[in-house]
Amino acid sequence: TPAGNFVQGFDTLRLLNLEDNHIVSWDEMVKLSYLRSLEQLHLNKNKIKHVRYPSNLPSSGSLGDVAVPAFEKLQVLLLGSNEIEDFPSVDSLNLFPSLMDVRISDNPIADPAKGGAPRFVLVARLGNVKILNGSEVIAVSLGALQHICSNTLHP
Numbered sequence: 001t002p003a004g005n006f007v008q009g010f011d012t013l014r015l016l017n018l019e020d021n022h023i024v025s026w027d028e029m030v031k032l033s034y035l036r037s038l039e040q041l042h043l044n045k046n047k048i049k050h051v052r053y054p055s056n057l058p059s060s061g062s063l064g065d066v067a068v069p070a071f072e073k074l075q076v077l078l079l080g081s082n083e084i085e086d087f088p089s090v091d092s093l094n095l096f097p098s099l100m101d102v103r104i105s106d107n108p109i110a111d112p113a114k115g116g117a118p119r120f121v122l123v124a125r126l127g128n129v130k131i132l133n134g135s136e137v138i139a140v141s142l143g144a145l146q147h148i149c150s151n152t153l154h155p
Helices: 087-095 119-125 142-153
Strands: 015-017 040-042 076-078 101-103
Touching: 087 119
Parallel strands: 015 040, 040 076, 076 101
Antiparallel strands: none
């Protein structure tokens, strides 16, 4: 049940699938930020244009006076097939404390043919993400990357 601007109850809810629900505003998702057990939020096939990590949220009465980060346990955020087109939205994903798996495919920001960024740029901007668009992100040192590039360019 909603209390004020936040969702309360659902204390053990771990996965919430809101795919293909015509959600336009990320502000509506901020209301879910205090679902303390939420680990996966599926928002594919909506109309979300911007994502921002919630800041300066008032504490919810059910949480007592303990400061709890928004989306504290969220590990998986699926945002594929939305309308995200800005780097601040991508960068804000770094602020989610436990986020490791992100899907932003089929968004303008992730489509180089539509002026979006190639995968390696997205990987570089998402420092903590281990899985991007369903594929594992492999950590490569700068030296190894330079070696790979020089061998590719000068066989």
